[in-house]
Amino acid sequence: MIQTKTTFTVNSPATIVYGKDAFEEVGVYAKKLGSKALIVSDPIMDGLGFVNQCKALLTANGLEAVSYLGVTTEPVDTYVAQGLSILQTEQCDLIISVGGGSCIDTAKAIAVVATNGGYIGDYMKLVKIAEQSPIPHIAVPTTAGTGSEATDATVITNTTNDVKMMIKQPAFMPPIAIVDPMLTVTSPPAITAATGIDALSHAIESYLSRLAHPYSNVLALSAMDLIINNILKVYEQGDDIDAREAMSLGSMQAGLSFSNASVALVHGMSRPIGALFHVPHGISNAMLLPAVLEFTKDACVERLADIGKFFNTNGQYSTHEELATLAIDSIKELCKKMNIGNLQQWGIEEDAFYAAIPKMAIDAMASGSPANNPKVPTQDELMELYKIAYHYEF
Secondary structure, eight states, rough: OOOOOOOOOOOOOSSSESSSTTTGHHHHTTTTTTTTEEEEEEEHHHHOOOOOOOOHHHHTTEEEEEEEEEOSSSHHHHHHHHHHHHHTTTOOEEEEEEEEEHHHHHHHHHHHHHHOOOOOGGGGSSOOOOOOOOEEEEEEESSSSOOOOSEEEEEEEEEETTTTEEEEOGGGSOOOEEOOOOGTTTTOHHHHHHHHHHHHHHHHHHSSSSSOHHHHHHHHHHHHHHHHHHHHHHHOOOOHHHHHHHOOOOOOOOHHHHHHHOOOOOHHHHHHHHHOOOOHHHHHHHHHHHHHHHHHHOOOOOHHHHHHHTTOOOOOOSHHHHHHHHHHHHHHHHHHHTTOOOOHHTTTOHHHHHHHHHHHHHHHHHHHHGGGGGOOOHHHHHHHHHHHHOOOOO
């Protein structure tokens, strides 16, 4: 990979608290930022008791709290408006997100719009710059997947045109991230697989990205090492705490990496599938990842070979070509073992999918992510990749 830049900018949360039982410290950090919190979460997290646990920890530290539990799908602009209304009505001065990437991304959007105004879509592609400091936000992930707690991006669907808006500005970075692997233990196998492959996709795409740099590379390689060696463990044995801890750390590192180097073609193609067919983000990434890597391989054999080394446990493979092929084959095998099907097996009707391909290709290209891929597709190549992914055999 030819690197022409000589200076780089690194953004990350001001404070990261991670490890077993880190959640217990949420009240300690919250009281440094405000006096009344809006907890952004969902009904599942509420049912598991995490929302009440958060409220109790806040109360113990002298804070009031109210909750918004409307995040029942991947984040949409109406969730942002609803959460913002509660924040303003209740006069909250702090936001705490407790949940997966959907809750965290929604909270990020609320925090920025609350002080900068406008519609969340205004901030896409820097049309509107968030010049005012956002409402302080503590992100508490309950999955090891999106890494959103450590990124300056949010992805919100515009419900008017069914476009997933990739919005990236420094203001969206949570000032505090609390990463507690104990909160991920309740994730069922299917969610563990989807979020785990999502995190792996972040690390891989960050490493292959045309915007990769030495700092992001270190994080991406460490994240891949942690995820590759633990993802099947947590899928098959959900209460393996050591493996859960490794996955949470790997997910966060992958988030830090791609936030500073960007994602690429997989994510560019994945967002339109989620917007139009409501496939969870991690699942659509997993469905696309092997096919996209095969398309990209010739442009990044050495980088893929580095990834292949994590799977070369017996030292059988030595050339770049062999290791690159091993990387792709091994990722396919991981997806197969975790029952990741293709788009057809997900239940998307073929005629509807094919009819949507031109719009998906346009939306994917417009997002900017495909331009970061080592091999940048034409729009025709991108449409063909969608067709390949629909029937792809793991």
